[in-house]
Amino acid sequence: MNADEMTGTAATTARPAGGSGPAAGIARPVRGRFVFEVGGLDCADCARNLERAINAVPGVEKATVVFASARATIHVSSARALDGAQAAARDLGFVLVDAGARSDGPSWRVYLTAASGALLAMGWLLTGRVAGPVSSGLVLLAAGVGGAPIFRAALGAARRRMLTVDILVSLAVTAAVLSGETLAAAQVVVLMGVGELLEERTVERSRRAVRQLLDLAPRTVAVLRDGREYSIPRDDVVRGDLVLVRPGGRVPVDGTVINGRADVSEAPVTGESRLIGKGPGDALFAGSLAQDGTLTVRAEGVGPDTTLARIAAMIEEAQSRQAPVARLVDRFAGWFIPFSLAAAGAVYVATGDAQRGVTILIGACPCALVLSTPVAVYAAIGGASRRGLLIKGGLYLERLGHVDTVAFDKTGTLTSGVLALRDVLPARQGEETALLALAAAVEGPSEHPVAKAILAGAAERGLPVGPVDGFRAHPGLGVSGTAAGVRILAGSIRWLSGYGVAVPEDAVARALDLGNEGFTVVAVARDGEYKGLLPLSDTLRPDAKGALLRLKEIGVATWLLSGDSEGAAGRIAADLGVANFAGGLLPQDKVQTVSRIAAHSRGLAMVGDGINDAPALAAASVGIAVGRGGSDLAIEAADVVLLSNDLARVPEAIELGRKALANIRLNLVLSAVAIAGLFGAAAFGYVGPVAGALVHEGSALLVTLNAMRLLGRAREEHSGASAELSPHDHQAHSHSHSHATAHDHGHTHGPA
Numbered sequence: 217m218n219a220d221e222m223t224g225t226a227a228t229t230a231r232p233a234g235g236s237g238p239a240a241g242i243a244r245p246v247r248g249r250f251v252f253e254v255g256g257l258d259c260a261d262c263a264r265n266l267e268r269a270i271n272a273v274p275g276v277e278k279a280t281v282v283f284a285s286a287r288a289t290i291h292v293s294s295a296r297a298l299d300g301a302q303a304a305a306r307d308l309g310f311v312l313v314d315a316g317a318r319s320d321g322p323s324w325r326v327y328l329t330a331a332s333g334a335l336l337a338m339g340w341l342l343t344g345r346v347a348g349p350v351s352s353g354l355v356l357l358a359a360g361v362g363g364a365p366i367f368r369a370a371l372g373a374a375r376r377r378m379l380t381v382d383i384l385v386s387l388a389v390t391a392a393v394l395s396g397e398t399l400a401a402a403q404v405v406v407l408m409g410v411g412e413l414l415e416e417r418t419v420e421r422s423r424r425a426v427r428q429l430l431d432l433a434p435r436t437v438a439v440l441r442d443g444r445e446y447s448i449p450r451d452d453v454v455r456g457d458l459v460l461v462r463p464g465g466r467v468p469v470d471g472t473v474i475n476g477r478a479d480v481s482e483a484p485v486t487g488e489s490r491l492i493g494k495g496p497g498d499a500l501f502a503g504s505l506a507q508d509g510t511l512t513v514r515a516e517g518v519g520p521d522t523t524l525a526r527i528a529a530m531i532e533e534a535q536s537r538q539a540p541v542a543r544l545v546d547r548f549a550g551w552f553i554p555f556s557l558a559a560a561g562a563v564y565v566a567t568g569d570a571q572r573g574v575t576i577l578i579g580a581c582p583c584a585l586v587l588s589t590p591v592a593v594y595a596a597i598g599g600a601s602r603r604g605l606l607i608k609g610g611l612y613l614e615r616l617g618h619v620d621t622v623a624f625d626k627t628g629t630l631t632s633g634v635l636a637l638r639d640v641l642p643a644r645q646g647e648e649t650a651l652l653a654l655a656a657a658v659e660g661p662s663e664h665p666v667a668k669a670i671l672a673g674a675a676e677r678g679l680p681v682g683p684v685d686g687f688r689a690h691p692g693l694g695v696s697g698t699a700a701g702v703r704i705l706a707g708s709i710r711w712l713s714g715y716g717v718a719v720p721e722d723a724v725a726r727a728l729d730l731g732n733e734g735f736t737v738v739a740v741a742r743d744g745e746y747k748g749l750l751p752l753s754d755t756l757r758p759d760a761k762g763a764l765l766r767l768k769e770i771g772v773a774t775w776l777l778s779g780d781s782e783g784a785a786g787r788i789a790a791d792l793g794v795a796n797f798a799g800g801l802l803p804q805d806k807v808q809t810v811s812r813i814a815a816h817s818r819g820l821a822m823v824g825d826g827i828n829d830a831p832a833l834a835a836a837s838v839g840i841a842v843g844r845g846g847s848d849l850a851i852e853a854a855d856v857v858l859l860s861n862d863l864a865r866v867p868e869a870i871e872l873g874r875k876a877l878a879n880i881r882l883n884l885v886l887s888a889v890a891i892a893g894l895f896g897a898a899a900f901g902y903v904g905p906v907a908g909a910l911v912h913e914g915s916a917l918l919v920t921l922n923a924m925r926l927l928g929r930a931r932e933e934h935s936g937a938s939a940e941l942s943p944h945d946h947q948a949h950s951h952s953h954s955h956a957t958a959h960d961h962g963h964t965h966g967p968a
Contacts, residue, residue: 632755887915
């Protein structure tokens with residue numbers, strides 16, 4: 217294993233601050249990258265302080281602490297540097313736990329807070345009933361027990377020359393005790409302990425939304441090796457293994473079905489609620505649920521290489537990317553604590569009332585303000601991931617909230633990329649059936665997309681397809697063959713003319729008009745006589761109209777952009793009710809068009825397949841890729857990925873961005889009002905230390921709970937009804953089925 221891929225092994229279980237240090241006897245490389253989970257991290261400001269402290273340790277090359285995932289990634293040049301990072305974390309009251317070794321037991325802070333609360337209750341109940349020193353001693357002990365982690369973290373921060381909230385609270389509690397307000401000091405300590413535990417539990421709920429993704433894959437896997445079945449740990453599966461997935465079982469790997477059939481729910485991975493039929497040759501994603509049937513799957517993506525693991529990693533990375541408003545708040549928080557210390561001193565000097573200064577120190581925590589943005593961002597991103605939406609950072613979430621225009625690529629985005637028969641135009645009225653029967657007969661042996669469309673049209677009308685003799689495909693021109701004793705040609709008008717077929721001028725003009733409107737036109741001849749035209753075109757996606765209607769309802773303007781002709785783009789735009797469109801666009805033209813539209817909008821989102829449209833996606837404020845199952849190229853190309861391939865997620869993403877912005881604004885207002893109100897009330901003596909502690913913790917908890925509303929609910933794993941689906945229904949059609957492919961068959965947009 218490469219050293220840069222190693223994760224930390226310095227600790228395997230959570231320990232309270234001041235524990236025994238790294239586990240003894242564990243060999244560690246002298247250089248590498250280590251990933252830890254941070255125990256007790258419930259504040260974005262605390263994460264920033266911890267990151268600064270670890271980066272100051274000699275031998276630490278780079279350290280990042282992500283509050284959203286409660287993870288620290290540390291690059292060290294020596295084992296001593298890793299020990300120093302552990303010590304820095306302990307000094308600030310945190311524990312670095314080996315990634316993946318989370319403890320499900322109660323936090324050590326629970327016990328200290330419970331003991332402190334019990335001592336405080338006993339001391340308060342005994343006041344006036346026993347000797348004063350006894351009750352006072354119990355209350356003082358309560359303050360000491362509950363405040364121990366705060367005092368320890370304050371001393372550690374002081375040693376590292378850092379000014380943190382723990383120092384302010386320690387000063388406040390000490391000042392309260394020295395001024396005879398021991399009961400108030402104990403109450404403050406207990407309230408803050410309870411508040412921090414509630415915050416930690418609430419924040420953990422959001423983190424769990426991402427961690428549950430990885431937990432979807434079973435830990436034990438049934439594999440076939442040398443003809444025998446073995447049960448092995450998930451991490452021991454290797455590429456090429458044959459994995460058994462039984463009814464009701466989770467798929468543990470990415471792979472391809474080689475045997476068996478089953479209805480599968482991909483809701484946990486893509487957000488797709490319907491069941492999808494899977495059979496030999498079909499792709500499966502780790503975390504999917506097999507409803508019935510047994511599948512044998514060849515493992516192709518295992519461990520961190522599964523789509524599920526990559527999505528989870530990208531979500532954690534996305535949550536660490538700050539929105540612009542978060543960076544502004546962080547800069548404010550940097551000078552807020554020194555300002556609070558100065559304000560407390562000024563109030564004490566001006567009033568001579570130590571309690572007022574103490575109250576300001578207790579409330580002088582920017583936790584609520586600093587939490588306002590990140591907790592909303594990662595709650596929104598975590599909730600979106602459960603609904604098949606991958607948003608790659610707070611920056612893009614914020615941009616989504618400003619989007620007022622959406623531009624769609626046509627082929628493969630608003631349309632399926634699959635040709636369908638749109639009309640039957642015989643040379644003589646009443647010969648529609650005969651014309652289609654001729655074309656279907658000669659196209660029968662072909663596997664070309666045009667042939668499939670004609671055969672599907674014939675099947676819809678109940679026309680049988682008989683055998684054809686002498687079938688021949690003429691690449692770029694058409695097909696020919698003999699059926700029921702007659703010679704049939706199907707292809708471009710120019711090709712038919714080359715065989716001596718006389719095509720009426722009105723038919724040539726009609727074919728030209730249809731071609732200009734974006735139709736693929738097939739001309740048919742029987743024994744040298746022109747029989748008519750069959751126009752084919754791309755089919756609209758069934759979810760396109762609903763998505764566009766919803767965008768209109770929420771006040772978003774829409775554009776359709778296409779490489780097809782203006783006529784073709786206009787026809788599809790009219791079918792969908794899109795007022796703005798542009799056709800005949802080369803890739804560079806599409807980028808220029810996107811830039812021009814963006815210049816006249818508050819925010820532009822470009823929706824495409826994430827591969828061919830990558831330049832246009834990059835030119836928009838937000839690039840949204842329609843990428844079934846999270847293909848690597850689609851995920852890399854865009855800022856937002858619709859994992860379920862469902863266009864209804866486009867308006868949903870914009871609405872989520874708007875809700876997140878509104879949530880952040882409300883959080884900022886709530887926290888600013890709480891801070892300003894507390895400072896003013898404390899300065900004039902209207903509130904005391906206990907009220908300060910309530911505001912301190914209550915405001916942070918309030919903004920966290922408000923942000924948690926963005927998590928929403930996960931979608932159902934399946935629709936409950938198993939529709940009759942083709943085993944290939946789940947596959948997104950590629951651009952190889954576009955009009956360009958049709959040209960290879962010889963069916964052109966017109967007589968040219």
